[in-house]
Amino acid sequence: MTEPNDTSSSALRARFAASLGGGGQSQWVGAFSRVPREHFVPSFYQQDENGRWYEVSEGDPGYLEAVYSDTALTTQLGEHGIPTSSSSEPRLMLTMLDALDAEPGHRLFELGLGTGYNAALASSLLGSDNVVSVDVDPDLVRLARKRLERGRYRPYVFAGDGTEGCPDRAPYDRVIATAALRRIPPALLSQARAGAVVVAPIGFGVAKVTVSAGGEATGRFLPVPAFFMPRRRPVKSPDFAGLEAQSGRATSVRATDLLDRLRFPLSLALPGHRSCSWRDEAGEVSGVGLWTEDGSTATVHVSGRARQTGPRRLWDTVEELASVFPDGAPAREDFGLTVTPAGQRAWYRGPDGPSWVLDGS
Ligand SMILES: C[S@@+](CC[C@H](N)C(=O)[O-])C[C@H]1O[C@@H](n2cnc3c(N)ncnc32)[C@H](O)[C@@H]1O
Known part of the structure; x- marks a missing residue:
């Protein structure tokens, strides 16, 4: 038991861990x-x-309270102040770790070492020798390695593209990704044992699949929303200027639908797409823009006109999706994922229901 007004690190941590557990039995x-x-x-x-953006460091007011709250903490900013690494929301981390159904001794591969916090949690339960973690950013790996050593955790960490896995340390019993992916990277499936569980953010959800022999896997999405930073890759800028010349076409899909009820299914129908919104002086959404890495771009205005340009007809995809989900936000747990050597498909309500091919990695 800790005193409620004890604000030392160990007291805050004990209360934080207890609050995450919510009285449940998570190991x-x-x-x-x-x-x-x-x-x-x-x-x-x-x-x-x-x-x-401003930096909050050890010793600053509120620092320790923020560290021991259920908040994602941005730890690295890239060009234009876009966050490139963070320590994820602890409750979401717990949900994903729980979903692994891991046991001490299982060998785990993590894509997205980041700060090293999740790798430390995993090492603490599974044993350092069983944890392998990779980050695309060598500076982050150097820092994480130092911090892990401070806690006497020695998982194998390295810099590289996590979608290639780490064949030298395979096979893995469990695989977790902490950066958003478009599909489960085939290399990770081939480095997983039959029966392995893979937990990975796909679009704006978290998929949990079980690997079977022959590179196949199937499973469902967890009910929780998840907005991980995307796997890093070069992206072409959206061609909004190219849209200006078009008069556009009438659409019945509302701009706000893209920001709320269609947001998750759209992340499966257009894997890896980016979006932005514009607001009027009253702060109301006046339009939404979408683009994909090949430069294809679409916008919709609250007046009900949509425009699109580029090799992919993004607005056509939005309208098809809106016809599958004419109203209401579909629940994430009604979606699933089927992986075969021929490809990956996300589906709604069952493998024979509406489905979307997950392409790219
Ligand atoms: C949300 S952070 C990870 C949080 C981390 N697990 C922790 O506990 O701090 C996502 C990380 O994924 C990394 N990342 C992005 N693309 C990657 C890739 N292709 N391979 C490996 N890591 C990648 C980013 O550099 C970033 O550090």
Whole structure:
């Protein structure tokens, strides 16, 4: 038991771990109570009311309270102040770790080492020798390795593209990704044992699939929303200027549908797409833009006109999707995923229901 007004790291951590557990039986709660999150997040970035980023470090007011709250903490900013690495929301981390159904001794591969916090949690339960984690950014790997060593965790960590896995340490019993993917990378499936569980953010959901022999896998999406930062890759800028010349066409799909009820299925129908929105002076959404890495672009205005340009007809896909889901937001757990050597498909309500091919990686 800790005193409610004790604000030391160990007291905050104990209360934090207990609150994550919510009285349940997760074996991972013990790991959250053992691993100090502040060792992995000595500072993070927050935005002020004008959207400007500022750094909060150990010793600053509110630092420790933020570290021991259920908040994703941005730890690295890239060009134009776009977050490129973070320590994810602890409750979502717990949900994903739980979904692995892992046991001490299982060998785990993680795509997205980031701060190293998740790798430390995994090492704490499964044993360092059983954890392999990769990040695309060598600077992050160097920092994470140092922080892991401080806690005497020694998982195998390296810099590289996690979609290629780590064949030298395969086969894996469990695979987790903490960056958003478009599909489950085939290399990770081929490095997983038959019966292995893979938990990975696909689109704006988290898929949990079980691998069977022959490179096949099947499973469902968890009910939770998830907005992980996308796997890093070069993306062409959206061609909004190219749309200006078009008068557009009438559409019955509302701009706001793309931001709420269709947001998850659209992340499966257009894997890896990006979006933005415009607001009027009253702060109401006036339009939404979508684009994919090949430069294809679509916009819709609240007046009900849509425009599209580029090799992929993005708005056609939106309208097809809206006809499958004419109203209401479909529940994530009604979606599933089937993987065969020929390809990957996300489906709704059953493998024979409406489905979308997941392409790219
Ligand atoms: C949400 S953060 C990971 C959080 C991390 N698991 C932790 O506990 O701090 C996502 C990470 O994925 C990494 N990443 C993005 N694309 C990647 C790729 N292709 N291969 C490996 N890591 C990648 C990013 O550099 C970023 O650090």
